[in-house]
Amino acid sequence: MLNDQKYNISKILKLAASFLEKHGVQDPRLDSELLLGKILNLSRVEIYTDFFHPLTPFEIDKYRKFIDARAKGKPVAYILGEKPFRNLNLKVNQDVLIPRPETELVVEKAIGLAGSLGKKLIKLVDLGTGSGAIALSIAQEVPGAFVFALDVSEKAIRVAKGNAEIHGLQDKIEFVCGDLFEGLSDNLKNDIDVIVSNPPYIPSEKISKLQREIRDFEPLLALDGGDDGLDEGRRIVAKSPYFLREGGYLVLEIGEGQAGPITRLLNDSGSFDEIEVSKDYANIERVVVAKKKG
Numbered sequence: 481m482l483n484d485q486k487y488n489i490s491k492i493l494k495l496a497a498s499f500l501e502k503h504g505v506q507d508p509r510l511d512s513e514l515l516l517g518k519i520l521n522l523s524r525v526e527i528y529t530d531f532f533h534p535l536t537p538f539e540i541d542k543y544r545k546f547i548d549a550r551a552k553g554k555p556v557a558y559i560l561g562e563k564p565f566r567n568l569n570l571k572v573n574q575d576v577l578i579p580r581p582e583t584e585l586v587v588e589k590a591i592g593l594a595g596s597l598g599k600k601l602i603k604l605v606d607l608g609t610g611s612g613a614i615a616l617s618i619a620q621e622v623p624g625a626f627v628f629a630l631d632v633s634e635k636a637i638r639v640a641k642g643n644a645e646i647h648g649l650q651d652k653i654e655f656v657c658g659d660l661f662e663g664l665s666d667n668l669k670n671d672i673d674v675i676v677s678n679p680p681y682i683p684s685e686k687i688s689k690l691q692r693e694i695r696d697f698e699p700l701l702a703l704d705g706g707d708d709g710l711d712e713g714r715r716i717v718a719k720s721p722y723f724l725r726e727g728g729y730l731v732l733e734i735g736e737g738q739a740g741p742i743t744r745l746l747n748d749s750g751s752f753d754e755i756e757v758s759k760d761y762a763n764i765e766r767v768v769v770a771k772k773k774g
């Protein structure tokens with residue numbers, strides 16, 4: 481693609497979008513615009529107001545590389561190295577899941593619950609923090625919040641820490657690398673107000689059937705939830721009561737069809753009540769909230 485010397489925005493976008501379409505990209509025009517906008521440092525609106533602006537050979541070369549990567553299935557966020565999430569622009573790479581819009585609902589729930597506590601210091605845990613999307617949003621939006629952000633992946637913790645520094649939130653978050661709650665001090669027993677998690681929840685056998693953008697580029701560790709997708713969810717439900725204070729909340733993101741099994745696990749544990757399931761924008765049951773009895 482892109483061999484002749486003279487391209488303006490209009491012409492190059494047309495070529496790029498048709499190239500991406502041929503390579504099975506779902507939103508070829510949108511992706512072409514986002515990638516070009518990054519190179520030219522222009523918003524999508526600005527691109528349209530400067531349609532006949534000529535590109536330099538350097539810009540064309542860089543754009544060719546971006547478009548080639550996208551045609552091979554690499555998600556736009558990994559090519560750009562960033563993804564907006566609520567009020568944050570988060571750095572992302574292939575060590576972390578690209579934060580999803582539905583996870584904003586999880587954050588909204590956690591923020592609402594944390595705010596309703598009326599406490600000066602609110603202690604939260606984000607299990608499987610990845611890019612830090614949940615932990616950083618809460619730290620930014622909840623006055624008095626202190627978040628323990630945990631992940632088993634050292635590389636993910638590095639990304640999340642970098643994001644906390646960029647956004648000046650490092651004093652409100654402690655990052656801990658380990659398997660689920662491992663690494664969380666025993667002093668925090670019965671002391672946490674809200675535990676939030678978007679754990680890996682895709683059943684193992686479904687991974688190979690995911691779209692290539694996810695299957696071939698996002699970390700398996702962030703996706704694979706074992707045979708029924710509930711390996712991590714099950715462990716979180718079992719262990720959360722140990723760290724939650726009485727009346728504290730567990731907020732969990734779940735996959736399609738998992739509301740029933742997770743609700744049963746919460747009920748069977750005997751530790752929770754006020755279990756509530758909320759749907760996402762696509763009308764799929766996506767967030768479960770439960771209150772620790774007490």
Ligand SMILES: C[S@@+](CC[C@H](N)C(=O)[O-])C[C@H]1O[C@@H](n2cnc3c(N)ncnc32)[C@H](O)[C@@H]1O
Pocket residue numbers: 576577578579580583607608609610611612613614630631632633636658659660661678679680681701702703712
């Ligand atoms: C679905 S991603 C969520 C990332 C981020 N919280 C978000 O919502 O965008 C799940 C995260 O859990 C982490 N993870 C997987 N298994 C884990 C475990 N046993 N203990 C801690 N973290 C784990 C993965 O490394 C990944 O970062």
